[in-house]
Amino acid sequence: MTPDIVETVNVAREIAWLPWAVQYFFLIGLSYGAWLVSLPGLVFRRRGWEGISRLALLAALVCGLTAPVALLADLHQPGRFWHFYAYFTPTSWMSWGAFFIPVYLTGLILYAWLAFRPALARHAEEGGKLAGLARALAYGGHESRKALIAAALLTFVGAALVALYTGVEVMLVRARPLWHTPLLPVQFFVTALAGGLGLALVFNRALPGGGDPAATRRMAVALALTQLVALLVGAVWLVLGLSGMSPVHAQALAEVAPSANWKVSAVWAVVATVVTLALAVRRPGSGLLIGLLALHSAWMMRWTIFIGGQEVPKTGAGYYSYQLPLGPEGLMGIVGTAGLWIFLFVVLTTLLPLDRIGQAERVGA
């Protein structure tokens, strides 16, 4: 008979990767996810994708510019960020990540500039807001397809590396069985792509007239596919854990299975994914609801993995209980990141209004 054990004295370790980290992984995921959605219209010139791809590019840009700030804020010594470049450590995926992020962002900014140049020039010609700045940024407003493709290649390399490192960096943490599953990077990627599609759908809905219904339907199909893949990956994870075929997954499952909180989170995730899938297939509507649902799932997944994962003690009994602090180490981190996101969105859409991004290019395409 196994005696019952009650822990009477032990240290409760605090969350060390703060909500800032959740925001970073959420935003950088949305960014590369949305960037992938920009490819059909802008690089592959698929008919009907032009407007939505430009909206997705805006989403990638706003999220991509916000994400590193959240990452920086998650450091407890943000002023020492330059140490990443002064003391490169090849054994650390985080160290590599410090180099991958600039590659991605350089490519993204270049790609976005090349893609938006003609629209910026038109905005300036028509006397839109900040016309002078738009004219200067357009720098002639030429459309350069070869340069765009070259920038897309650079961005692709950066995006692939960012997707890889953000997944592997967490997956490698053997001390946390929940993180240490080979499926985690896949789950990050699939939910990131779904989130990117979701944000583009929300932008599309914000266009005058609610956006192009055909584009909404196309996006809904793509979103439905991501949800299907997410469910399949989740099912594989669960089967591997329940069957004991994969000790890593079994250990991860065993860690969280006794917790009521985790059961609720799991049911929540499955229901949200199924509802998104069903709505996307049967009633995509304006795309707003499914878009928001996809964004919600992408964020919840990261919150659960990072914050929930850190609530599991590595040695002690039971679970640590986390309460979101209201200050910079908690709620303000989330609000602050959202505030920066909104600021960048306002600045960019003042320079190049949403309807111009989403609609004008169809005329020229």
Place this chain on the structure above:
Amino acid sequence: MKDEEPREVSASRRAFLRGIPVLTAAAAALPAPALAADSKHHWAMLVDVRKCIGCQACTVACIQENAVPEGSFRTIVSTYSVKLADAEQPAGTYMLPRLCNHCEAPPCIPVCPVGATFKRDDGIVVVDGDRCVGCAYCVQACPYDARFINHATNKADKCTFCAHRVDAGLLPACVETCVGGARIFGDLNDPQGELRRRLDAAKAEVKVLKPEQGTEPRVFYIGLDERFQGKVEGQGTLWQPRKAHG
């Protein structure tokens, strides 16, 4: 009254320890740790759990010696109330001193993105506070929950075996203060040293925490019940220092 309390605790502990058959399990015995070749010394610690009385003197001494901020701990004696099956008493108390294991293959080192954490030639794992960016990747990677972010310095923090004291020829504060003599600190390279002699004498009983992680800890335990060797299955403590102290 003060004289009676320790006896009660001790009796319950003895009863509990008697009820643990796994203590004699030689199957889990570790091979004797290899001698470090590169350095004169290779510091390590042996914790004799049977001698720990859970007084937390080590916890307090460490806090005082290393100015550990309130609510954080470089070492602590995890204490468990354990239901007994075959004893007159309903429950016993199990004490398990925890600290950085100064692993031979420390998972905290390769993940550090700026090379701030490293293993000295004498085996002590330390953090270069001038280089640490406070990313907390090492905190995540440590399988023993031994690392934390120090709120006073905003850097990764952990037990250093009191390296500053060891370098001056002194014992770590926790060892020096240990009431029951449960912590033995010494040099693995010294065949005549107490640590080596005790490790050799207790070969079959010497264990480490989470051996399956492959970290090769250099903190060894005698009297380590296998139920406490990894993540403990039981009811978690309700005491959370940060909440208690605001």
